[in-house]
Amino acid sequence: MDDCEGQVSATLLGIEQVQHPSVHLSFGLDVTKGHVAPNALFQTDQGKIVNLHTKGAEMAIRELLAQYRIERAIVHWYSGGRPALRELIAHGCYFTIGVEIMHADKIRTIAGLVPLDRLLTETDNPGGWAWFSGGEDGAGEPGMPALVEDVITALAAVRDTTPDAMRRTVHANWLRLLAGDPHLRDVYARLHDDPDTPDDL
Numbered sequence: 001m002d003d004c005e006g007q008v009s010a011t012l013l014g015i016e017q018v019q020h021p022s023v024h025l026s027f028g029l030d031v032t033k034g035h036v037a038p039n040a041l042f043q044t045d046q047g048k049i050v051n052l053h054t055k056g057a058e059m060a061i062r063e064l065l066a067q068y069r070i071e072r073a074i075v076h077w078y079s080g081g082r083p084a085l086r087e088l089i090a091h092g093c094y095f096t097i098g099v100e101i102m103h104a105d106k107i108r109t110i111a112g113l114v115p116l117d118r119l120l121t122e123t124d125n126p127g128g129w130a131w132f133s134g135g136e137d138g139a140g141e142p143g144m145p146a147l148v149e150d151v152i153t154a155l156a157a158v159r160d161t162t163p164d165a166m167r168r169t170v171h172a173n174w175l176r177l178l179a180g181d182p183h184l185r186d187v188y189a190r191l192h193d194d195p196d197t198p199d200d201l
Helices: 058-067 082-091 105-113 125-132 147-156 163-178 183-192
Strands: 007-012 026-030 050-052 073-075 095-096 119-121
Touching: 050 105, 058 082, 082 095, 082 105, 082 147, 119 163, 147 163, 163 183
Parallel strands: 050 073, 073 095, 095 119
Antiparallel strands: 007 026, 007 050
């Protein structure tokens, strides 16, 4: 594996360009030549949610989550094997499902294996959809936020439920993940005040 293929990164839930101490954390893992070396930020207990890019280092990341007692983690666009998936589920991770669910049987299988209460949705825009819609050169239309509705519909079909029910499930999952987080009170409040919020949350 070369250096590019061996680089794994993770960011806090949110947009990486946002410079706010309560909503941004990033770290990297160098997995070249079978060695895993976490960036110093990974070892800092800030009590924040981390969003993990795990491709190629799924089991190593599972071990690091346990080692550094990171309890709230989102796995972005998981496409690894079942053993690591089971381990990450057992650790309590949430998993985002994106536009690839509309194109790949493997992602649909993963979406069927993740517990309902750990499913989240994303679009990975603008690049994710451009990659899938653009053929081999990946120069398709840039993705727009509305694509998340297509993801919800595809995910609902995989889980044999309705888009409305799946939308409510994902909404409830976000609320559960954010509940009690002092860094994200404003985000939680906006989600909780949404008219689609289940009555018991």
